[in-house]
Amino acid sequence: MSTDPTSSIPRPDANGLVHGLTIEELKLLSTSCLEARALAYCPYSLFRVGASLLIHASSPTTASTTVISGANIENASYPVGTCAERTALGTAILQGHRLGSFKAIGVATDMDDFCSPCGMCRQFIREFCGNEVPVFMHNKSGEFRVLTVGELLPMSFGPEKLPPREVLKGVVGVEQGGEGGEKIKEA
Numbered sequence: 001m002s003t004d005p006t007s008s009i010p011r012p013d014a015n016g017l018v019h020g021l022t023i024e025e026l027k028l029l030s031t032s033c034l035e036a037r038a039l040a041y042c043p044y045s046l047f048r049v050g051a052s053l054l055i056h057a058s059s060p061t062t063a064s065t066t067v068i069s070g071a072n073i074e075n076a077s078y079p080v081g082t083c084a085e086r087t088a089l090g091t092a093i094l095q096g097h098r099l100g101s102f103k104a105i106g107v108a109t110d111m112d113d114f115c116s117p118c119g120m121c122r123q124f125i126r127e128f129c130g131n132e133v134p135v136f137m138h139n140k141s142g143e144f145r146v147l148t149v150g151e152l153l154p155m156s157f158g159p160e161k162l163p164p165r166e167v168l169k170g171v172v173g174v175e176q177g178g179e180g181g182e183k184i185k186e187a
């Protein structure tokens with residue numbers, strides 16, 4: 001089923017932008033995540049999810065790529081399945097994209113309601129997208145709600161919260177173990 005997301009695009013701001021995206025970028029993002037639902041492998045839940053990442057034009061890698069998409073991939077061993085957001089981000093990371101590459105995220109389902117990324121995906125997204133990156137959550141008609149990564153995962157844990165390993169060695173106390181390895185000192 002093709003959906004026309006252009007019918008529901010809100011009025012742009014004074015700069016012609018909607019949550020920082022041009023109308024063309026927004027159309028591309030919306031169309032991409034709605035179409036990506038068709039890629040879903042979801043024989044168990046039958047719940048198709050498409051996700052797309054809008055890449056900053058200035059991103060150093062693959063200049064021609066503007067959107068990278070993914071969909072959920074389920075498994076007969078149910079917990080092994082992967083969400084659409086993480087398949088899309090995994091593809092982008094393998095193409096060399098990192099924090100700073102992503103301008104926006106789009107997610108789409110077949111539901112009337114607006115589906116937000118699950119908790120695990122919010123944490124995964126947080127590693128690679130700054131707090132200000134908008135997440136466009138689409139329903140089946142192409143209408144969307146928008147929250148930023150920071151709004152979806154406030155007070156989040158990220159790489160900058162981890163002290164360097166050498167500092168932590170001093171905190172917990174590390175000694176040489178057998179065969180050249182290390183072990184935490186016994187209290």
Ligand code: THU
Nearest residue numbers: 045047049072083084116117118
């Ligand atoms: N799913 C996603 O792909 N993204 C989300 O953010 C929520 C859930 C998938 C996982 C599973 O394949 C199906 O939706 C039902 O939970």
